[in-house]
Amino acid sequence: MFEEHYSLAKKNIEKEDYEQAKESLLKCLNLKPSFEILHLLGVVYINLKEYEKSIDIFKNLLKKKFFNDSIHLNLGIAFKKKKEYLKAKEQFELSIKLNPSNYLSFFNLGNIFVESKRKEEAKKKFKRCLKIKKNYVPALVNLSVIYLNQKEFKKSYNLLIRCIELGDESSVVLENLSKIYLLTKNFKQAEIYIKKLIKKSPKLLSKIIPLALGYTYLGKSKEYKDICKFYNSKLKLLKAPYSFSFNKSNKILKLGFVGQDFRNHPVGFFIKDMLPELSKKIDINVFSTTDHQDETSEFIEKYSNWIRCHKLNDDFLAELIYQKKIDILVDTSGMTRTNKLNIFKLKPVKTQISWAGWLASTHMKEIDYIVGDHFATPSIDDKNFSEKVYRVGDIWCTYSRSVFDDLRLKKNQNNNEDVNFGCFQRPEKINQKILEVWSKILLRTKRSNIYFVNNSIGPYEKKIITDFLKKNKISLSRVFFISPQNREIYLNSFNLVDINLDTFPYNGGTTSFESTFMNIPTLTMKNNSLMFRCGESINKNLNMDNWIANDEEDYIDKGVFFCNKKELNVVKKKLKHQNSKCVLFDSKKFSNEFLEMILKIA
Structure with a gap:
C-alpha cells in the first residue's frame, strides 16, 4: 500500500498535480514516516503556495538533525516566496556551505539579489551557478x-x-x-x-x-x-458584428471616447478645453480604461458621462458601448501600447473615427474616418490611409490653454550671445540621419549649443548621441542634457533654447504646440512618410512657412540662417503677439469645427 501511494505521488508531482500528490504523501506518512516523504511533502507545499506548512516541515527536519543542503535550499525557497529575503539568503548560504556544488542555491541567491536591486551581486551568483552547471x-x-x-x-x-x-x-x-x-x-x-x-x-x-x-x-x-x-x-472577434437599428429621430447625438489617456497626457491636453463647449450640444461619454485619476481627468469627468471600464474585458466593454447607443465612437490611441482596437474591431458603433492620439492609419477597415487637416493630411497622402480622411478647417486638433494656467511658467529670452538649439523629443525619434543633420548645423554655427530635454534619455541613449556628435567633430562642451522631473520644469526648459529642432520623418506634435506657447519657433521638415505632417500644419497655421524645410539640405541651411539673435528676437515677438489668438490654442473654434464634422458623418 505504501509503495502504491508513493508511486502515485511521484507521478502526480511529474504531472504538476500537487493536490493529488499531497493526498498520496499524507497517506504515506501515516503508513511509514520518513525523511524522503517529509522532504517531498515540503516541496509540494511550496508548489501549492502553502509556505508556512512547508517551513514547518523543513524546520522540524533540521531539529531532528537531518542536515542536508537540499533542506536548506527548499527552506530558503519557501522564505523567498514569502519575501522574507534575509532568512532565505541565510538558508541558501547554509546550503552552499554544506554543498559548494549546489547550483540551485547560487541561482536562488542571484534571484534574491535581483529582487533587492543588487544587480552586480546577482550577476556573480548567476555566474557561479553557471560555472557549476553551464x-x-x-x-x-x-x-x-x-x-x-x-x-x-x-x-x-x-x-x-x-x-x-x-x-x-x-x-x-x-x-x-x-x-x-x-x-x-x-x-x-x-x-x-x-x-x-x-x-x-x-x-x-x-x-x-x-x-x-x-x-x-x-x-x-x-x-x-x-x-x-x-x-x-x-485580434479576436469574440462576438458577431452588431446590427444597427437605432431610431435617430428627436435625440441628442451621443459621442463616445474610449481609452486611458483622458488625463495628464497629450490626449487629455487636447480634449480638455473642447468639452465645455461640446457638452452644450451633444451627449459626451468617456469609457475610461484606467483607474488613474488626476486634475485633468477630474475636469473631463465634469463635462461627460464618465464610465469606469478598467475591469471590463473587451467583449463586455464593446457590449456596454453598444447598449449605450453611441452614435460615433472615437479612438485616441491607434497603434500604441494601451490601445483598445479590439473594441473597434468588434464594431459596436456604426460610425467609428480615429483622432488626435495616433497620427497614422490603423489600417483597420472597421474605423471609418481619421481626422486631419489640409496641411497635416493633404489629399496627396490619402494613399496612406484605409480610413476616409476628414479635414477640419484649420488644424487637426488644438492644445488646451487651461493646461498651462496652473503652472508657474516664465517666458524668458535666452540673452546669451550663443544661440541654443533644443530637442524635446523622446530618444526613439532621434535617428542617425537627424544627428548628422544637426551636427552639420552645429559645425556651421560656431557660437551655438544644443540641449536635449527629455527624461526618457538615459545613460545608454546619451552615449549614443554624444559618441555620434563627437565623431562628427562637435565639442561635447556644446551639448547639454536635461531630465525634467515634472511638467513645470520641462516647459520652463524652453526658456533655455532659441530654436526647437523638430525630428523627421516622425515630427513632433505635442512638443511643437508647447514650444509655440513658450514663444520658441520650431524648425521642421516636410514629411513624406506615413505619418501626419504635424510640423508643416503647425507652422502653416502660424504663417511661418519659411520655418518648413523642403529636405535635409534645406533644413541645414535654414538652421544656419536662423542662427541669428536679431532675427530670432523678431520671430519670438511675433509668436508672443500671436499666442492670444492663435488657432493652435483656440479650443472653442475647434470644438465648433469638430461638432460640425460629427453631425455631418453621424
Whole structure:
C-alpha cells in the first residue's frame, strides 16, 4: 500500500498535480514516516503556495538533525516566496556551505539579489551557478535579463542564443531577443522573434506594437502597414458584428471616447478645453480604461458621462458601448501600447473615427474616418490611409490653454550671445540621419549649443548621441542634457533654447504646440512618410512657412540662417503677439469645427 501511494505521488508531482500528490504523501506518512516523504511533502507545499506548512516541515527536519543542503535550499525557497529575503539568503548560504556544488542555491541567491536591486551581486551568483552547471537555462535567462537592462546587448544576446541552441525557445527568451533588436533598431530581426513569440503565445499580440512604432520612427510605410494588417488579423472577434437599428429621430447625438489617456497626457491636453463647449450640444461619454485619476481627468469627468471600464474585458466593454447607443465612437490611441482596437474591431458603433492620439492609419477597415487637416493630411497622402480622411478647417486638433494656467511658467529670452538649439523629443525619434543633420548645423554655427530635454534619455541613449556628435567633430562642451522631473520644469526648459529642432520623418506634435506657447519657433521638415505632417500644419497655421524645410539640405541651411539673435528676437515677438489668438490654442473654434464634422458623418 505504501509503495502504491508513493508511486502515485511521484507521478502526480511529474504531472504538476500537487493536490493529488499531497493526498498520496499524507497517506504515506501515516503508513511509514520518513525523511524522503517529509522532504517531498515540503516541496509540494511550496508548489501549492502553502509556505508556512512547508517551513514547518523543513524546520522540524533540521531539529531532528537531518542536515542536508537540499533542506536548506527548499527552506530558503519557501522564505523567498514569502519575501522574507534575509532568512532565505541565510538558508541558501547554509546550503552552499554544506554543498559548494549546489547550483540551485547560487541561482536562488542571484534571484534574491535581483529582487533587492543588487544587480552586480546577482550577476556573480548567476555566474557561479553557471560555472557549476553551464547549461542551466533559468540562470542563462536571468543573467541575460540583467545585461539587457544594463544595455550590454552583446552579452545578453550571446546568453539568449545559447538558450536557443540548448533547445529553449520559451516566451521569455524570444521576447528578450526581440527587445535587443528593437533597442538597437534592427526591426527586421525583431519582427522575426516577435512573430515567433506571438505564434507561441497568441495572448502576447501587443508585443508587436513597439515594432509598429519603430517602423513609424523610420518612416517605413510598407513595413508599418504590414504590421498593422498582421495585428488586425490576430485580434479576436469574440462576438458577431452588431446590427444597427437605432431610431435617430428627436435625440441628442451621443459621442463616445474610449481609452486611458483622458488625463495628464497629450490626449487629455487636447480634449480638455473642447468639452465645455461640446457638452452644450451633444451627449459626451468617456469609457475610461484606467483607474488613474488626476486634475485633468477630474475636469473631463465634469463635462461627460464618465464610465469606469478598467475591469471590463473587451467583449463586455464593446457590449456596454453598444447598449449605450453611441452614435460615433472615437479612438485616441491607434497603434500604441494601451490601445483598445479590439473594441473597434468588434464594431459596436456604426460610425467609428480615429483622432488626435495616433497620427497614422490603423489600417483597420472597421474605423471609418481619421481626422486631419489640409496641411497635416493633404489629399496627396490619402494613399496612406484605409480610413476616409476628414479635414477640419484649420488644424487637426488644438492644445488646451487651461493646461498651462496652473503652472508657474516664465517666458524668458535666452540673452546669451550663443544661440541654443533644443530637442524635446523622446530618444526613439532621434535617428542617425537627424544627428548628422544637426551636427552639420552645429559645425556651421560656431557660437551655438544644443540641449536635449527629455527624461526618457538615459545613460545608454546619451552615449549614443554624444559618441555620434563627437565623431562628427562637435565639442561635447556644446551639448547639454536635461531630465525634467515634472511638467513645470520641462516647459520652463524652453526658456533655455532659441530654436526647437523638430525630428523627421516622425515630427513632433505635442512638443511643437508647447514650444509655440513658450514663444520658441520650431524648425521642421516636410514629411513624406506615413505619418501626419504635424510640423508643416503647425507652422502653416502660424504663417511661418519659411520655418518648413523642403529636405535635409534645406533644413541645414535654414538652421544656419536662423542662427541669428536679431532675427530670432523678431520671430519670438511675433509668436508672443500671436499666442492670444492663435488657432493652435483656440479650443472653442475647434470644438465648433469638430461638432460640425460629427453631425455631418453621424
